[in-house]
Amino acid sequence: MNNKSENPAYCGLSQAQLDSHWMPFTGNRQFKQDPRLIVSAEGKYYTDALGRKIFDGLSGLWTCGAGHSRPEITEAIAKQAKELDYSPAFQFGHPKSFELSHRITELMPEGLNRVFFTGSGSESVETALKIARGYWRKKGLPSKTRFIGRSKGYHGVNFGGISVGGIGANRAIYGQGIEAAHLPHTMLPENKFCKGMPTEGAYLAEEIEEMVALYDASNIAAVIVEPLAGSAGVIPPPVGYLKRLRELCTKHNILLIFDEVITAYGRMGSNTGAEEFGAVPDIMTTAKQLTNGVVPMGAVIAKQEIYDTFMEQGGPDYMLELPHGYTYSAHPVACAAALATLDILEKEQLPQRVKGMSPQFQEMLHSLKGTQHITDIRNYGFAGALSIDARDGQPAIRPYEIAMKMWEKGFYVRYGGDTIQLGLPFTTDLSEIDSLVNALGDTLKEVD
Ligand SMILES: Cc1ncc(COP(=O)(O)O)c(C=O)c1O
Numbered sequence: 278m279n280n281k282s283e284n285p286a287y288c289g290l291s292q293a294q295l296d297s298h299w300m301p302f303t304g305n306r307q308f309k310q311d312p313r314l315i316v317s318a319e320g321k322y323y324t325d326a327l328g329r330k331i332f333d334g335l336s337g338l339w340t341c342g343a344g345h346s347r348p349e350i351t352e353a354i355a356k357q358a359k360e361l362d363y364s365p366a367f368q369f370g371h372p373k374s375f376e377l378s379h380r381i382t383e384l385m386p387e388g389l390n391r392v393f394f395t396g397s398g399s400e401s402v403e404t405a406l407k408i409a410r411g412y413w414r415k416k417g418l419p420s421k422t423r424f425i426g427r428s429k430g431y432h433g434v435n436f437g438g439i440s441v442g443g444i445g446a447n448r449a450i451y452g453q454g455i456e457a458a459h460l461p462h463t464m465l466p467e468n469k470f471c472k473g474m475p476t477e478g479a480y481l482a483e484e485i486e487e488m489v490a491l492y493d494a495s496n497i498a499a500v501i502v503e504p505l506a507g508s509a510g511v512i513p514p515p516v517g518y519l520k521r522l523r524e525l526c527t528k529h530n531i532l533l534i535f536d537e538v539i540t541a542y543g544r545m546g547s548n549t550g551a552e553e554f555g556a557v558p559d560i561m562t563t564a565k566q567l568t569n570g571v572v573p574m575g576a577v578i579a580k581q582e583i584y585d586t587f588m589e590q591g592g593p594d595y596m597l598e599l600p601h602g603y604t605y606s607a608h609p610v611a612c613a614a615a616l617a618t619l620d621i622l623e624k625e626q627l628p629q630r631v632k633g634m635s636p637q638f639q640e641m642l643h644s645l646k647g648t649q650h651i652t653d654i655r656n657y658g659f660a661g662a663l664s665i666d667a668r669d670g671q672p673a674i675r676p677y678e679i680a681m682k683m684w685e686k687g688f689y690v691r692y693g694g695d696t697i698q699l700g701l702p703f704t705t706d707l708s709e710i711d712s713l714v715n716a717l718g719d720t721l722k723e724v725d
Contacts, residue, residue, distance in 0.1 A: 285326055285327055286311075286312060286314065286326050286327055287312060287314070287326070288314050288316065288326045290312075290314075292309070295309045295312060296309060312326075313325065313684060314326040315331075317346075318333070318341075318345035318346055319344075319345055319346045320344045320345060320346070320702075320704070321333050321344055321345075321702040321704060321705060321709065322345075323345075323689065329687060330687060331684065331687050331688065331689050332687060332688045332689065332709060332712070332713060333345070333689055333702060334683075334688050334689050334690040334691075334699050334700070334701065334713055335689060335690060335691045335698060335699065335700040336566075336570075336700045336701065336702045336703075337570045338565070338570070338691075339507060339538075339539045339544065339565050339566070339660075339700045340565040340566060340569065340570025341566075341569050341570040341571075341702065342542070342543050342544060342566050342569065342622075342627065342631075342659070342700075342702055342703040343569045343618060343621045343622065343625070343627060343702075343703060343704070344702050344703075344704050347569065347617075347621060349617045349620065349621055350568075350569055350571050350614050350617040350618060350621070351571070352617075353613040353614060353616065353617035354571065354572065354610050354613055354614050354617075356613070357373070357609050357610050357612075357613035358610055361609045362609070362610065363608065363609065363610075364609055366602060366603065366604055366605065366606040366607055366608070367602055370607075371607075371609050371612075373609055373612035373613060373616065374394065374607035374609075374612050376612075376616060377392075377607075377612045377615050377616055377619075378392035378394075378576075380616065380619055381563075381567075381576055381578060381619075382578070384541075384542070384548040384549065384619070385548070385549065385551075385561070385578050386549065386551045386552055386557040387557070388557060388580050388581065389551075389557070389558075389561055389578045389579065389580055390578070390580075390581050391578065391579045391580070391581055391583070391584035392576050392577070392578050392579075393408070393576070393577040393578075393579070393599075393602075393606070394574065394575070394576055394577075394606040394607040394611075394612075395564070395574070395575035395576065395577060395603055395606060396573050396574060396575060396603050396605040396606070396608070396611075397433070397564055397573055397574075397575050398433050398536075398538035398562065398563075398564035398565060398575055399432075399433025399434050399435045399438050400433075400435070400564075400575055400603060401433075401536075401538065401562035401563060401564050401575035401576065401577045402432040402433045402435065402437060402438040402441075402501070402536060402538075402562050403433075403435050403436075403437045403438065404562070404575075404577045404601060405499075405501070405534050405536075405560045405561075405562045405577050406424060406437040406441070406455075406498075406499070406501070406534075407437075407599075407601055408560060408577065408579060408583065408599070408601075409424075409498045409499040409532045409534065409560065410422055410498050411587070411599060411601075412498075412532065412583050412586055412587070413498055415586050415587060415589075415590040416586060418495070420495055420496050421494075421495060421496060421497060421498045421531075422456060422496065422498050423456045423457065423458065423492055423496050423497045423498060424437075424440070424441045424455070424456065424457045424458075424497075424498055424499055424500075424501060425441075425457065425458050425459065425460060425485070425488055425497060425499070425500045425501070425531075426440070426441030426442060426443055426457055426458075426459050426460070426500075426501050426502070427443050427459055427460040427461070427462060427501075427502050427503075427506075428443040428459050428460065428461055428462040429443045429444060429462040429464065429506055429509035429512065430442050430443040430444070430459075430462075430501070430502060430503060430506060430509070430536075431443075431444055431447070431503065431506065431507065431508035431509060432501060432503075432536050432562075433538070434447065436451075436454055436455060437454075437455055439451060439454055440454030440455040440456075440457040441455075441457045441459075441501050443459050443462065443509075444508065444509060444694075446694075458488055458491075458492065460481065460482075460484050460485070460488070460500070460502070461481055461484060462506070462509070462512065463475070463478045463481055463512060463514065463515050463518060464512055464653075465477050465478050465515075468515070469652070469653045470643065470646055470653060470654055471655070472639050472643060472656065473513060473639065473656065473657055474513045474514060474515060474516050474554075474657065475513065475515045475516070476515065476516050477515060478515030478518055479515050479516060479517035479518045479521055481515070481518065482518050482519075482521035482522045482525060483521070483525070485500065485522065485525040485526070485529070485531075486525065489529050489531075494529040494530055494531060497529070497531050498531070498532060499531060499532035499533065499534050499559075499560075500522060500526055500531055500532070500533050500534065501534040501535075501536055502519075502522065502534075502535065502536065503535070503536045503537070503538075503539065503540065503550075504519055504535050504537060504540050504545075504550030504551065504553075504554050504556075505539070505540050505545065505550055505554075505657055505658075505660065507538075507539035507540070507660065507698075507700075508539075508693060508698075509693075509694065509696075510655070510662040510664060510693065510694060510695075510696030510698060511655045511656065511657070511660045511661055511662035511696075511698060511699075512655060513655060513656070513657040514554055519554045519555070519556035520554075520555060520556045522556065523556040523557065523558075526559075532559040532560060532583075533556075533558040533559050533560075534558055534559065534560045534561070534562065535549075535550060535551055535556075535558035535560075535561045535562070536561075536562045537549055537550050537551070537561050537562060537563050538562055538563060538564045538565055538575070539565060539660070539700075540553075540658075541561070541563040541565075541566065541567070542563065542565075542566035542567055542618075542619075542622060542628075543566060543622055543627050543628040543631055543703055544566065544631065544658050544659055544660055544700065544703075545628075545631070545657060545658040545660075546628055546629070546631040546632030546633075546635055546658040546659075547628055547632065548628060549561065553658070559579070559580050559583060560577060560578070560579045560580070560583065561577070561578045561579075562575065562577050563575060563576045563577070563578065564576070566618070567615050567618065567619075568611055568614040568615045568618055569614065569618040569621070571614045571618075572608070572610055572611040572614040572615075573605070573611065574608065574611035574612075574614070574615055587599055622703075625704075627703040627704070628703075630703055630704070631658050631659045631703050632658070634659075634705075634707070635656075635657070635658050635659060637707060637710065638656065638659060638661065638701065638705075638710055639656050639661075641710050641711060641714045642654055642656050642661045642663075642699070642714060643656070644714065645663065645714060645717060645718055645721070648718055648721045648722065649721055649722060650665050650666050650675060650721050650724065651663050651664070651665065651666075651721065652664045652665065652666050659700060659701040659702075659703060659705070660698075660699070660700050661698070661699040661701075662696045662697065662698045662699065663696060663697045663717070664695055664696055665679065665695050665696065665697060666695075667695060668725070672694060672695035673692070673694060673695065675695075675724055676692035676693070676694070676695060676696060676697050677692050678724050679692065679697055679717075679720050679721065679724055680692035680697065682720045682723060682724065683716060683717065683720055686716050686719075686720065687716075688712075688713055688716050688717075690713075690717070697717070699713070701713075
């Protein structure tokens with residue numbers, strides 16, 4: 278078809294319209310030559326511009342575990358928008374934010390009970406880093422400013438997040454970040470094809486001692502890690518690793534931040550990765566599944582002692598204790614979406630469902646071992662990934678081709694770096710996992 282706007286795949290969009298949107302984390306030139314437009318979603322399926330049903334193998338972007346277009350959420354949003362569409366985030370409040378913050382604390386490990394709202398995962402990370410630095414200053418230890426992240430870590434895209442993040446491609450062109458060092462990642466060769474948590478690698482947490490020897494704890498504000506690294510391709514923590522990190526941070530008076538933007542609210546089979554892996558951070562960042570992806574929102578949860586420090590050192594009562602916040606912090610519509618989402622997760626026992634079905638997902642995913650191009654398989658809860666060998670020294674090309682072929686077959690999976698990533702909707706049933714894994718197996722055999 279010569280005229281693109283007459284091609285149904287383009288939804289009537291002209292090339293000028295397509296070109297006007299600078300899309301995020303997307304090969305814009307390729308996309309605009311061959312757009313993949315999604316026009317609606319329901320449950321675990323998208324409908325594309327050609328009317329095809331596509332299984333949502335990544336729950337949006339790890340966001341929509343409860344499934345799309347849930348009436349409980351859409352109705353709560355509509356009701357909220359009619360009743361109170363916006364209320365100033367600074368110096369005034371609305372009841373739902375307090376209801377929600379309290380609700381979130383009930384899902385947290387004990388002690389994490391003060392909630393700061395943001396508009397995204399990246400904002401949650403920046404907020405956590407600022408709270409950490411501010412906390413030490415309020416404690417009279419202003420030299421504690423350096424952060425320790427981890428190689429292969431992903432903490433969003435803002436300057437703090439890419440500085441502590443450990444994905445080179447996300448940092449390479451942006452110049453100077455903030456002071457950060459990086460722990461080694463935990464993807465050891467001996468853990469390849471390990472099911473769930475690998476047994477080797479807890480010793481890698483000892484690297485904190487090296488960092489303390491090098492920088493001195495008096496200069497280190499916090500360690501930030503994802504309990505399970507998501508965006509680098511689902512890297513579950515080695516047994517004992519997070520507990521050791523916790524011990525060493527406590528020993529050296531360094532705050533521990535868990536970035537749970539992917540792992541909080543069910544995906545691990547528990548309310549949080551902290552609960553699942555048995556280590557409690559001082560600050561936790563969350564977003565994504567909090568509103569089932571329907572309205573942008575994040576939440577940072579801090580230990581009470583951190584909050585109290587800001588309050589005690591806050592000066593006169595009318596003064597701001599933390600000069601930080603977003604126009605959309607605790608947006609009423611986002612709060613309504615989050616409350617409805619948490620209701621669904623609880624009523625339908627979705628974290629428990631994930632936990633119950635994850636052994637079957639694990640077995641089915643690992644049945645792909647031995648298929649050509651696969652160099653590793655990793656999983657935990659309803660998160661899984663395949664590592665794919667490079668073609669002609671280019672690690673990203675095969676995953677891209679695999680994801681595109683999967684899309685043609687009616688499955689959305691994510692490709693990132695040398696990996697294919699899966700984040701199943703929490704309501705996925707066995708036959709859907711089976712179809713997804715079979716389609717992946719067939720596709721791997723078809724790709725050069
Ligand atoms: C662990 C982690 N932190 C932060 C972010 C950034 O979240 P957002 O894209 O909402 O800014 C992500 C997004 O994938 C993430 O996985």
